[in-house]
Amino acid sequence: MTNEPTRTYDVIVIGGGPVGENVAERAGAAGLSTVLIERDLLGGECSFWACDPSKALLRPAVARADASRIPGLDPAVAGPLDVEAVLAHRDKMSSYWKDEDQVDWLDSVSVDLIRGHGRLTGPKQVAVQTAEGDTIALTARHAVAVSTGTRAALPPIPGIDTVRPWTSREATSADKVPGRLAVVGGGVVAVEMATAWQALGSQVTMLVLEDRLLERMEPFAGELVADGLREAGVDIRFNTVVASLARDDDKVRIMLSDGKRLSADEILLATGRAPQTRDIGLETAGLTPGDWLTVDDTFRVTGVDGGWLYAVGDVNRRALMTHQGKYQARIAGAVIGARAKNQPVDDTPWGKHVATADHAAVPQVVFTTPEIASVGLTTREAEQSGRRIEVVDYDLARVAGAHQYVEDYRGHARMLIDTDRNTVVGVTFAGPGVGELVHSATIAIAGEIPIGRLWHAVPAFPTLGEIWLRFLETHRG
Incomplete structure (x- = not known):
């Protein structure tokens, strides 16, 4: 164990995936000295074992499936994929499982990095065990943010x-x-x-x-x-x-x-997934190791005296997707900065009740053949919430732009309207290319745009986006 004195920072972030990186960057941008602790590769699951490599593997499969249904192109894609080329591209997209670029970025935003396993040891106290066996003691003036993400949850199958x-x-x-x-x-x-x-x-x-x-x-x-x-x-x-x-x-x-x-x-x-909280010292904060961390809408962990502990990203179970975790991280970093300066959190760009998108307007794309894109509530969820809803279904193959995309287009779309508020509360698309439709649906839901105003958002012809006009026509009847 090293004998160096305790290092003090304004903010300590445990976990250096994209969520932890964004918390650290936003806290630093607020003028707070910040240190990020990561025991593996900086950039985390998304960069090296999830988002980037998985989409690199999937893109050739989806592109070939779509191309095989385009007249004039289909014979050219009839053969097997070049496995060596696909895996090589996957390796490149994963930066060959090296994180030098991520380290350079962290340096550019003036956030310190300590490699090792971080554990809470008391209020605003963290100890980092390095690979060399040293222990580095840290103290936070204002906040500790846990962004350790999740791990695969394996079922108890014999053998x-x-x-x-x-x-x-x-x-x-x-x-x-x-x-x-x-x-x-x-x-x-x-x-x-x-x-x-x-x-x-x-x-x-x-x-x-x-x-x-x-x-x-x-x-x-x-x-x-x-x-x-x-x-x-x-x-x-x-x-x-x-x-x-x-x-x-x-x-x-x-x-x-x-x-x-x-x-x-x-x-x-x-x-399924389980939280990475088994060995990060939660017991020193009165919490149970291995549990999900429950937070309020500013990402403070509930039940911790002093309000110094935050949990951001998958570890709080609000929305287990990288883009939602990064959304939370931007908010949490800004809120921590505001509170450190004794400013009300409604001085942040996101307002007082900051975390709303991880409840009402969570977009997701499943990169299969066909693609699936959704945001907001499903029909079952809307009904269980007690809302009065209108379900608007439409065959995507009847949209003119679909036939420009692939021949024999097969797909479906559903829009849910809250009939009391006359706004959209859920949309699901299924079909080739629908991933690029989901942000328009996200804006409609997050912005609570009245159906009457959506009539004036005119989609270009011929594109898949014309589904919005078909939704409205079907709704009007």
Whole structure:
């Protein structure tokens, strides 16, 4: 243990993914001395094992599927993907799992970096254990922000410890294509990785506990994704429970609860996420290690005396997506800065009740074939909230721009209108290219734009954006 004196900063940030980076940058921009602690690669899951590498794997699969339905182009894309080129591009997009560029950026915004494992040791106190075995003691004048994110939550399947299963990390960084890949789960990671690896040459079998894919989205979204996966050759088995696992002769042996067996070269467990809070000293703040951190709308952790502890990003479970975490981070950094200067938090650019977008207008894109894009409430969520809603459905294939996109376009769109307020509260699109539609829907919901005003937002012809006119015409009847 080093004997150096305790280092003091205005703000300490534990966790150097994109959320922690943004908290640190915003606190620094407010004039506060800030240090960021990261035990792995600066840039976190999104940069190295999630957003960037997964989309690099998915883009060729989705582009080929779309191109195969464009007259005059379809014969040119009939062959298999160049696996070596796809994986090389994935490696490049992941910066070859090196974080020098991220470090340079952090230096440019005058935030210090300490590499190691950070743990709370008391109010505004943090100890960092470095890889060299040294311990660095830190004190915060104003705030400590926890931005440690999540890890894969593995189910308690007998034999799981013997099979070396893939999680999302291995699925996005693997350097060879497994001949047979079993995917356990039916959520976003499961369908995206099934899409990518089937396109790269694996024979993918999906083992889904529920009776449909993407259970938290509108039912038609999961149905269209299931159709696309089956057309690509994926074997989807619904209402399926994995009873036990074993690895034998370098193969994974999978026993199902109905007595059936199957084998795979690799198995991906895409069965949810858990907070990275087991070993960060939460007990010293009166909290339970391993728990999600509950926060108020300024991202202060509730139940901690003194209001010095903040939790930002996935670790607070408000919206487990990178773009939402970065939104929270920008707000949290500004709020911490305002409070350090004894200014009211409504002096920030985001107003007093700052965290609203991670409740009412959370956009998401699932990069499958077809794409799924959604924001706001689903029909089930809207009904459970007690709202009176009108459901407006439209076949995206009837939009003129769809036929400019691909031949034989298949898709669907749904808009939910709060009939008491006459505003949009939820939109879901399913079809090729719909990811670029979601921000217009996000603006409509976040801005609470009255339906009467949306009539004056004229979409260009012929584009997929014309769905907004078709929504309104269908609503008017």
